[in-house]
Amino acid sequence: MKILLTGANGQLGCSIKEIFKDSHITVNAFSKTDLDITNKKQIALAMDEFKPNIIINAAANTNVDNAEKYPDKAFSINYHGAKNIGMASKDYNIPLIHVSTDFVFDGDKKDGYLENDTKNPINSYGLSKHRGEEEIIGLASQFIIIRTSWIFSEFGKNFLKTIYQNIKLGKKLKIVSDQVGCPTYAYDIAEFIFTLIDSLHSSFAQNEIYHFAGLHSCSWYEFANLINKVAFNEGFVEKDDLIEPIESSSYKGNIALRPKYSILNSNKAYKDFSLRPTKLQNAILKSILSIENDER
Ligand SMILES: NC(=O)c1ccc[n+]([C@@H]2O[C@H](COP(=O)([O-])OP(=O)(O)OC[C@H]3O[C@@H](n4cnc5c(N)ncnc54)[C@H](OP(=O)(O)O)[C@@H]3O)[C@@H](O)[C@H]2O)c1
Secondary structure (H helix, E strand, O other), X not given: OEEEEEOXXXXXXXXXXXXXXXXXXXXXXEOOOOOOOOOHHHHHHHHHHHOOOEEEEOOOOOOHHHXXXXXXXXXXXXXXHHHHHHHHHHHOOOEEEEEEEHHHOOOOOOOOEOOOOOOOOOOHHHHXXXXXXXXXXXXXXXXXXXEEOOEEOOOOOOHHHHHHHHXXXXXXXXXXXXXXXXXXXXXXXXXXXXXXXXXXXXXXXXXXXXXXXXXXXXXXXXXXXHHHHHHHHOOOOOOOOOEEEEOHHHOOOOOOOOOOEEOEOOHHHHHHOOOOOOOHHHHHHHHHHHHHHHHO
């Protein structure tokens, strides 16, 4: 079995490479430099050369504020790029696993979002990802769309790494306390994808949308506070009270609007595949230990 992976140097891409490393499945992993999903010719060349059995699209423009500032760029990758990948799945008649986001919802629902809830994105990133999903549903030969949220890991740029780098320097941070979501460990998504691929031929894994996010919902403030506590308990930072809450209305750092309450109900994925994501505290610890290991 051969997989063509796009966005291979991103958080999820790196985790997928790790998870599949010792398996019987070959992953042809393409970074943006090797395969730009906005370039149809590059996609066709890669497909012809590697003849994959499955595509995993982990490539995206994920900077939410930049997407608001430069929507054309976000749309070229998250919409047109996704469409190109959907077209490749159709032309070569192979399944596509595509990754999407909680930001396709507006955050006004008071309990967790289900897979078939109405989408209503409130920023350009969310809209570009929503349009990408629609193309894939319309085009792909066989698709699975995984919506996830608040990805963190030891790889690339992410909230956990930013908080950790700052608290290690002893900096006090004000973090928004009125946006709630489910932090998701990138390795858990990669493991879910591994499990999905094993079951691609079963009926419940075909042309489906799955929500897959961490078990624990919290605000950005609570997430940052937990990172601080874990890092303090392990002796990597000197204080455990460096995080203060702030209302998003007083925080001037964001350009794009964010959903207030973007909890994904992941029960369908958990149940269909008997999965349990890593406990948040343990996933934070694993990420911190890997960051420390890499720095040595
Ligand atoms: N990060 C989150 O919190 C989050 C939350 C919900 C859903 N998601 C979704 O989950 C998926 C994986 O996210 P992630 O956190 O792994 O994102 P990430 O770390 O930003 O990785 C995305 C990768 O895609 C690459 N890329 C950008 N434009 C490309 C193009 N035109 N062609 C090919 N590759 C391109 C990026 O390269 P450069 O860095 O060089 O541009 C990067 O390596 C994405 O679909 C994202 O929308 C993410």
